[in-house]
Amino acid sequence: MLGAMVAWACLIAVLIAGTAIAKAQEAKSFFYGKQISLIVGYGPGSGYDVYGRLVAKHIGRFLPGQPSVVVQNMPGAGSLVATNYLYRIAPKDGSVFGIFARNMPLVGLLGNKQNAKFDPLHFTWLGSSTSFANDAYVLLVRKSAAASSLEALRKTGGVPLVIGSTSEGASSDAIPHVMRELMGLNVRAISGYTDSGQLFLAMDRGEIDGRTVGLSAVRAIKAGWLSPDGPMRVLVAFGRSVRHPEFPDVPVAQELATGERERRLIEAIEVPYGISRPFAAPPGVPQERARALQTAFMAVHRDKLFLADAEKAGVDISPINSAEVLDLIRRVAETPPDLLRAIEKLIEGS
Secondary structure, eight states: OHHHHHHHHHHHHHHHHHHHHHHHHHHHHHHTTOEEEEEESSOTTSHHHHHHHHHHHHGGGGSTTOOEEEEEEOOOGGGHHHHHHHHHTSOSSSSEEEEOOTTHHHHHHHOGGGTOOOOGGGSEEEEESBOSTTOOEEEEEETTSSSOSHHHHTSTTOOOEEEEOOSTTSHHHHHHHHHHHHHOOOEEEEOOOOSHHHHHHHHHHTSSSEEEEEHHHHHHHOGGGGSTTSSEEEEEEESOSSOOTTOTTSOBGGGGOSSHHHHHHHHHHHGGGGGSSEEEEOTTOOHHHHHHHHHHHHHHTTOHHHHHHHHHHTOOOBOEEHHHHHHHHHHHHTSOHHHHHHHHHHHHTO
16 A cells, blocks of 8 residues: 555656646746837937847847847836737737836836736736836936925925926826925926936936936946046935935935924835836736746856846946835835825826
């Protein structure tokens, strides 16, 4: 009897191992010789584009079959166009994945009023290249602006700081509303810029007084702006509970909240910064291919060649995996309804 049980156990183990090998071979067979598309929800030269191209350059080496990976920029509506495309239109076979704005999960949870046609809990998440451990989303202003200090922005009847942004629902559009409604700062947002590159150009030309942007993106694209004699200064840091060590005199947003409820709102809005450069594939990707993409994503962020390129680009690499991304999204989903409604009004600018 015991011998028969041992024989059955061995047979089951062999069958399980054989199934696992077959699935792994299927994933390798699928990716071999393929050209994988990496969709970037912003135009060339943006911070998201920098991360997207870094991952595209190296991740193929860690996928079974070592496929080639090409970048396809799909800007529009603060990356909402690309997010909807990935969820609803892109092939669900593992041949397409992408990067989009960190606040897209929040926009998706808020519903159709933001034209979101996706459920963030059902994406095939790969992870995020940075958890903002060494980064910040900053209010960057021209030193020559009429109002270029917090004191000036809080002065009753003072000149507003003109902030450029992309479109409704994007971080660059929502944060000015947060500054005005929750922090008492006199800012005015002008939306409609196509992508981050256009916003950098607008600041360079003096068309706008400032913008909100990832610190790592400024380092990668406009490093000279952050030097002591550069033309810009950082006034506020978002996405952090403590001040950035390189900018000890710059307060974080929660410090500037006008009250406790306002501080709680800012805290809830800042949760997505923990997935600051999120990568995802469409829902429904076959399990073994999804696992291959997730494994490759984390492996590339430990790779010496990738990390060397990231250091040259001046971007923060502090990755989190797919499970950690989902955990943060669930935290947003569990935000009390009254706070979610208040956040929705802020994003809408009402």
